[in-house]
Amino acid sequence: MGWLRQLFSRRRRYDELSESIREHLDEKIADLTNRGVTQEEAERTARLEFGNVTRIEESSREVWQWPALESLWTDIKFALRQLRKSPGPALVSVLSLALGIGATTAIFSIVYCVVLRPLPYAGANRMVHIDIFDRSGDRGYELVSGQQFAQLRHVKALDGAIAEDNWVMTITNESLPQAIQADQMSGNALSFLGIPPLLGREFTESDAPLGQELPLLEKSFCRATGCHRENPATRSQELYDHRRHAQTICMERRWRFLSKRCLPSVGAVGEPGVYVSDYSQVKVWCKHGGCGCRASGTL
Amino acid sequence: MKKKSQYRDLFPGALELMVLKTLSWRSLHGYALAQRLKDISEDYLLIEEGSLYPALQRMLKNGWLETEMGVSARNRPVRIYKVTDAGRKHLEQELASVEKMFAGFNRVLALAGE
DSSP: OHHHHHHHTHHHHHHHHHHHHHHHHHHHHHHHHHTTOOHHHHHHHHHHHHOOHHHHHHHHHGGGSOHHHHHHHHHHHHHHHHHHHOHHHHHHHHHHHHHHHHHHHHHHHHHIIIIIOOOOSTTGGGEEEEOOOOTTSOOTTOOEEHHHHHHHTTOTTEEEEEEEEEEEEEEOSSSSOEEEEEEEEOTTHHHHHTOOOSBSOOOOTTTSOTTOOOEEEEHHHHHHHTTTTSOHHHHHTTSTTTOOOSOOEEEOTTOOOTTOSSOOOSSSTTSEEEEEOOOSEEEEEEEESSTTOOOOOOO | OOOOTTOOOOOTTHHHHHHHHHHHHOOEEHHHHHHHHHHHHTTSSOOOGGGHHHHHHHHHHTTSEEEEEEEOTTSOEEEEEEEOHHHHHHHHHHHHHHHHHHHHHHHHHHHTTO
16 A cells, blocks of 8 residues: 555655755755855855756656656646637547547448458367369369368368358249359358357258258348248248258358358348258368468368 | 766666765765765766755655754754665665675776786
């Protein structure tokens, strides 16, 4: 509690300091006048040899202060006095600040959402996307087969791997068929990404062995099709070219499509709305074991 | 006061050390302390009177000094600076440290060219 005692005793310390300096100057002036110097000359010489009293008092007081903090507090008090003194410019300043902060926040929100927003998956910083290049170094549309993916999953350097691909499907339950962008993912996708579904249970690999499919719907798609109000299983039967499915899983909207930087929406080709687990030729996402490790494997 | 070229800057803590040593000999008020330092340094050191006060405040804050009211040689009421027990202990430690530093400094100066 020394700092608290120091805080409350400062005024007394400042007064004592001023008194000490005054005593010093008085003694020096008396000393000089005793030696025959005139009073006026003695006062001048005493002040000259002592130095700038105000500056010395200030630097002596600083010993008892927290200079950075108190300087900030002084600046704030000065600013508030100025604002009160001139309300017009103060209002303009506040409005400018409000507009500036608001505009900056809005721009950053857009930039964050569009460019910076990290993938909302468990261990997203360890996720990597594997691209396949042919012998000539062209990327093209080289994809991994189901068998190759199964081998990749056994690479010890990886915590896991999922496969995904996308294509356009057709909803046939409406009066007119509607094209939607769908994505197919391997059965371990939900546990790999660490995201729970809003509706239905997580599917597992046993639900979706190689070659079988399960529907996984994004929330807005659920709302658009009404599957969250009706029996999801019945509703889902009308999707995906009338294929039959055992269950429907509805995912939160923030669960974005892996290869897109935008939120999925339904009804427009190019925006994923339906996710199913099946793969034949796929792109691969891997999660490496830790910092500094690179995902690697032989296909 | 213009600094003369023959004066060197003191090392950090030197002023505090000289003040503590002087006040451990006798408790003094500010002006008397300044005069005493000036007299015994025989103008070898340039100690500005004003620079004493920040140093005195630092020492008061550290608990090495305390003040009490007294009277000057001209019978004026003045604040007298006294060394506390903590100040004496600090002085002993600092003197030992400075002696060691100067011993090393002198040794290097004496032998560096050989």
